Amino acid sequence: AQSVAQPEDQVNVAEGNPLTVKCTYSVSGNPYLFWYVQYPNRGLQFLLKYITGDNLVKGSYGFEAEFNKSQTSFHLKKPSALVSDSALYFCAVRENQAGTALIFGKGTTLSVSS
């Protein structure tokens, strides 16, 4: 069965500092990995995804994520955080198999202070 773990409930960083939001996954086959962001009282917005190829994926709003197959991780990163990046971030995984659903982690709240 697929599963996703986000080990941190909350990440606090100062504006201008780099940020990392951690994600590990478990699938039986090859994974497709996604990051989403949710602002208060809104739906989820897609940030980026890993399909295959380059382990460093670039996405929206300056975010990037690094896929590490040996560590089964897909950490979200940004070189310089903004206060407006404060939100709830979700990692998600889907197996490379027809008919499988998209499974989410429990989310990590990112708080960026000025």
Added chain:
Amino acid sequence: NAGVTQTPKFRILKIGQSMTLQCTQDMNHNYMYWYRQDPGMGLKLIYYSVGAGITDKGEVPNGYNVSRSTTEDFPLRLELAAPSQTSVYFCASSYSGTQNTEAFFGQGTRLTVV
């Protein structure tokens, strides 16, 4: 370009009442999903569908029913509402051509059962 539309946005139900949460998408996506979001628990998959006439249970299907008679619509039915079903419900859809496409989310339905 509407995307994924959920109605209603808010609803208060009494214990034992029933209701249907509506979800429609105009992107011709085959895959559709229903998730519930509870604080600190992330998104839990209730049901999903890989195409019209096909539905499958997710992690937390008890107390819910779905149908998929058309590509566009994927309603979620609560037959006997219980306080444990107080949550925010999100509908999502994705293209089924490959497993690596991202899902698009509706704005959510906030349901309170009293």
